[in-house]
Amino acid sequence: MKPAPFDYLRAMTTQDALDALAETGEDARVLAGGQSLMAVLNMRLAQPRLLIDISRTEELNTVRVDNEAGYLVVGAAATQGSVEWREWLVNETPLLMMAFPYISHFQIRNRGTVCGSIAHADPSAELPLVLTALGGEVVLRSKKKKRVLAAADFFQGMLMTARAPDELVEAVRFPLKKPGERYGFTEFSARHGDFAMVACAAVVTPDSISLAVGGVADRPVVERWPYLKGDDLRGALNDLSWKLGAQDDAHISAKYRRHLVRQLGWRVIEEAK
Amino acid sequence: MSKASSNTMRQGETQRVALTLNGRARSGLCETRDLLSDFIRHELGATGTHVGCEHGVCGACTVHIDGVAARSCLMLAVQVHGRRVDTVEGLAPDQTLGDLQQAFQRHHALQCGFCTAGILMSCADYLQRVPDPTEEQVREMLSGHLCRCTGYTPIVAAVLDVAARRKQRNESPEAVHA
Numbered sequence A: 001m002k003p004a005p006f007d008y009l010r011a012m013t014t015q016d017a018l019d020a021l022a023e024t025g026e027d028a029r030v031l032a033g034g035q036s037l038m039a040v041l042n043m044r045l046a047q048p049r050l051l052i053d054i055s056r057t058e059e060l061n062t063v064r065v066d067n068e069a070g071y072l073v074v075g076a077a078a079t080q081g082s083v084e085w086r087e088w089l090v091n092e093t094p095l096l097m098m099a100f101p102y103i104s105h106f107q108i109r110n111r112g113t114v115c116g117s118i119a120h121a122d123p124s125a126e127l128p129l130v131l132t133a134l135g136g137e138v139v140l141r142s143k144k145k146k147r148v149l150a151a152a153d154f155f156q157g158m159l160m161t162a163r164a165p166d167e168l169v170e171a172v173r174f175p176l177k178k179p180g181e182r183y184g185f186t187e188f189s190a191r192h193g194d195f196a197m198v199a200c201a202a203v204v205t206p207d208s209i210s211l212a213v214g215g216v217a218d219r220p221v222v223e224r225w226p227y228l229k230g231d232d233l234r235g236a237l238n239d240l241s242w243k244l245g246a247q248d249d250a251h252i253s254a255k256y257r258r259h260l261v262r263q264l265g266w267r268v269i270e271e272a273k
Numbered sequence B: 001m002s003k004a005s006s007n008t009m010r011q012g013e014t015q016r017v018a019l020t021l022n023g024r025a026r027s028g029l030c031e032t033r034d035l036l037s038d039f040i041r042h043e044l045g046a047t048g049t050h051v052g053c054e055h056g057v058c059g060a061c062t063v064h065i066d067g068v069a070a071r072s073c074l075m076l077a078v079q080v081h082g083r084r085v086d087t088v089e090g091l092a093p094d095q096t097l098g099d100l101q102q103a104f105q106r107h108h109a110l111q112c113g114f115c116t117a118g119i120l121m122s123c124a125d126y127l128q129r130v131p132d133p134t135e136e137q138v139r140e141m142l143s144g145h146l147c148r149c150t151g152y153t154p155i156v157a158a159v160l161d162v163a164a165r166r167k168q169r170n171e172s173p174e175a176v177h178a
Helices: A014-027 A037-042 A080-084 A094-102 A114-120 A126-134 A230-243 A254-272 B036-043 B099-106 B116-129 B135-142 B153-177
Strands: A007-010 A028-031 A050-053 A063-066 A071-075 A137-141 A146-150 A155-157 A168-175 A182-188 A198-205 A208-214 A221-226 B007-009 B015-021 B024-030 B062-065 B068-071 B084-086
Touching: A007 A014, A014 A028, A014 A050, A014 A168, A028 A037, A071 A114, A080 A094, A080 A114, A094 A126, A094 A182, A094 A198, A114 A126, A114 A168, A126 A168, A126 A182, A126 A198, A126 A208, A126 A221, A182 A254, A198 A254, A208 A230, A208 A254, A221 A230, A230 A254, B024 B036, B062 B116, B068 B116, B099 B116, B099 B153, B116 B135, B116 B153, B135 B153
Parallel strands: A007 A050, A028 A050, B015 B084
Antiparallel strands: A007 B007, A063 A071, A071 A168, A137 A146, A137 A168, A182 A198, A198 A208, A208 A221, B015 B024, B062 B068, B062 B084
């Protein structure tokens, strides 16, 4: 055993999980796939008093297309693998399909959840980036109420979100593919499957470009432009690379990060065009 | 199990976890914070599963949970109550190596063998889903494992070989009838 001691609740219903969250609040952590949380517990970077295991909460283990609202809705206990291996994901949310191979490894995606990655809010993670790029939504539920936040309002900083201590990320909603939209995704990391140094996702329509960048600022950032080309696009990418406030770290310099934003940004936009 | 009610377990308390390990009903005692990897080795005595980094990077401890490959160091023992767990021991049920293991032997796809149990479990799951993978797909799947002996090349060869042999075996009856 490596984690510090904790109480454990296997929640078989959403209500049981919400009751426990209402009672324990900040001292509780929700365990879904555990592919980030278990590592954090093993290193004792977190020492919660209560672990609320929702991995077997069947009503949260759902992935469905809501054609009326135009969303792919992924429940809190649904694994990344259960979305990645959907037969028609390429028609539903192509950008998600492009991003999955970059998310860690097959063995991790088998168990890691989509909502867990969103709730963890690592600034270099792919799923928060895709959700932000598409303008998706996060469904938060507490014992008292349910609220829905736009991705841009949900992510508030490095590993920080708008989730209150008694709330559960019950589901996330990825907008379905829209006619005329084209997509691009790429990232740069030391090795395939490692954390991205810079990750870029583009959504291009005949008259607009939006580019989402992860791994640079403290959260995914989206920039929207008209359908720019050539030097105008290069100039816009350069402005964006400075605006993101890249910093030096142990791996790469701020200058190199800006370079990656310009190059990868160009590449995904051209790929999407 | 689906009708089971929620279950709370206090820290320090031990509880019996019952599971199916490689097709046999087994049970053992654990605390809330016992990792599945340690539980399999220490409590159930199945030491084929190896423990490397203990935070999900190296892949040595990969097992199947209800048929799906996952890191046992990133799961708690209590989480597998009532579930099916398969480990490398299950690949050679009668002390005879399975076809995947034989391919590893033929291609010298291991040297020290520490990482091998996890790699075999990943390959077993992956080949069920993608029976005829490309070299690129095999390398992508293996990216979730660290091996410091082989340089991966013989592992890739072994996986492609076993996929080809399985394909040939599945197709040969048709060829005879044709």
